[in-house]
Structures are given as C-alpha cells and as structure tokens.
Amino acid sequence: MTMIRTPWFELEPVMAAYVAAWTLAVVSALTHLWLKRREYAEAYLGYGAFLLAPWKVGFFALATALITWMAPYTTDPTWDRIDAPLMATLSFFSAAWVLGVLYRWRRTPPSHLAVAAVLWMLSASWCYDGYLLFRDGMYPITWWSNIVASSILYIIVGLVWNLDVRPGRGATFAFMEPTWLLPPTPGATTRILLWASPFLLLGAASLAYFVDWGR
Numbered sequence: 297m298t299m300i301r302t303p304w305f306e307l308e309p310v311m312a313a314y315v316a317a318w319t320l321a322v323v324s325a326l327t328h329l330w331l332k333r334r335e336y337a338e339a340y341l342g343y344g345a346f347l348l349a350p351w352k353v354g355f356f357a358l359a360t361a362l363i364t365w366m367a368p369y370t371t372d373p374t375w376d377r378i379d380a381p382l383m384a385t386l387s388f389f390s391a392a393w394v395l396g397v398l399y400r401w402r403r404t405p406p407s408h409l410a411v412a413a414v415l416w417m418l419s420a421s422w423c424y425d426g427y428l429l430f431r432d433g434m435y436p437i438t439w440w441s442n443i444v445a446s447s448i449l450y451i452i453v454g455l456v457w458n459l460d461v462r463p464g465r466g467a468t469f470a471f472m473e474p475t476w477l478l479p480p481t482p483g484a485t486t487r488i489l490l491w492a493s494p495f496l497l498l499g500a501a502s503l504a505y506f507v508d509w510g511r
Contacts (some may be wrong), residue, residue, distance in 0.1 A: 311435050318422045325414035328407065338421065339408070342477035346470070347392055349480045351489060354459055355496070360384045360506065374436050380426045386419035387453045395454030396471030420446035456496065459488050 307315065327338060360381050367380040397404050397412040421443045428436045436442070460470040460480065467488070470476050480488075 307435060307508075315425075315429070315435070318417065321414050323409045324423060325418075329411060332407075336408075340477060341481070343393060344481045346458065346477045347389070350368075351480075352388075355456075356384070356388045359415045360388075372438070373421050374424070374428055374438055374442075376431075378431075380507055381428065382423055383419060386423060387450050388457075390415040390419050391450050391454035392457035394474055396452065396458060399469075400476070416447070416450060420450045434481075461488055 316440060331467045363384060364381045367377050369374045394412040394416050397408055401406050401409055420438065424442055424446070425436060425439050428434075458471050459467065460466050460473075460478070462470075462473060465473070470478065
C-alpha cells in the first residue's frame with residue numbers, strides 16, 4: 297500500500313498542521329481531565345464498576361487477543377501487533393463513556409463533550425496515525441479511511457458496553473435511561489449477551505473482511 301514517504305519533520309504543511317492540532321487537542325484534553333479529575337469522578341460515579349462487568353472484561357480480553365494475533369495476517373500492512381491492541385484498549389476504556397456523554401449532550405457540560413470528541417478520535421484515529429508516523433517515518437495515507445472504518449467499530453463497542461437489562465424496562469442502552477451508570481443487574485448477563493450478539497457478529501465480520509485467508 298502506498299504511503300506518504302516523507303520524514304515526519306518534513307511533512308507537507310497541511311499534514312504538519314494537522315499533527316500539531318491533534319497533538320495539542322490530546323494534550324489539552326488529558327491535562328483538563330487531570331486537573332478536573334474530582335469533577336469527573338463525581339459526575340460519572342460508578343463508571344468503573346459499570347465498565348468492568350465480568351462479561352465486558354471477558355469479551356475485551358478475548359477480542360483483543362484475537363485481533364492482536366490476526367493483525368499480521370490481514371491485507372492491511374498498517375495493522376500490526378502494537379496498534380491493534382492499542383486501539384482496542386483505548387476503545388474499551390473510553391467508548392462506553394463517550395457514546396453516553398454524546399447522547400446526553402443536552403445535560404452535559406461543553407468541556408466534557410470536547411473531551412469525549414478527543415477521546416473518540418484518539419482511540420479510533422490519532423493513536424494509529426501517531427504510531428505509524430513513529431514506526432515508518434511517514435504519515436499513513438490510510439488516515440482518512442481509517443477514521444471511517446475505526447469509528448464504525450468504536451460505535452459498536454460503545455453500544456455493546458452500554459447494553460443493559462433494567463427491571464420493568466427490558467433490554468436497553470444504559471445511557472438512554474435516567475440513571476445511567478448502574479452496576480449490572482444480577483442474573484442479566486445471559487440476556488445482555490443475547491442482545492449483544494448481532495453487534496458482536498457485525499464487528500467480527502468487519503474485521504474478518506481484512507483477513508488474507510490465503511496466507
């Protein structure tokens with residue numbers, strides 16, 4: 297696959313400006329999160345227990361191991377055993393929160409929405425771009441197509457991690473409920489996995505499309 301064969305310090309002005317802009321955005325967002333960590337901890341109390349439900353951790357571990365193993369066997373030379381688990385890990389920790397915050401945008405502070413947008417792009421695009429720039433000394437020509445493809449997978453992850461079964465409500469996306477970040481309902485895992493299966497199959501099919509089955 298053709299790449300932009302330019303050392304990072306000689307990037308075209310437009311791409312150099314893009315790298316500088318997203319680097320500044322990431323540093324600003326992470327600095328903001330650190331300085332306002334108590335505010336976020338209070339606003340999203342329970343996110344840790346919500347995210348670390350056993351079935352979510354199990355699927356994350358299995359999926360990450362699978363994509364890390366299969367990365368060298370795909371038709372995409374930009375995908376390897378470093379950027380694959382890196383993107384998966386960032387998506388696991390951020391996607392559920394990002395989708396919930398964006399869905400509830402009317403009741404969310406603008407600064408939280410900005411952080412959510414940065415975490416989305418960091419997970420689905422910028423960590424990939426930055427790693428390949430470091431690895432190859434060139435900016436990947438796939439940067440734009442990757443945003444589209446990886447954002448689809450990011451949305452799937454965020455939706456699946458927000459699946460829940462609420463008493464008197466049935467299966468729902470937790471961020472749509474008045475009380476969002478609740479621990480999993482006891483005994484609901486089997487029902488959640490049933491509802492999650494179409495999303496998981498869609499994600500698996502999307503990844504399988506890039507596998508070189510002849511290798």
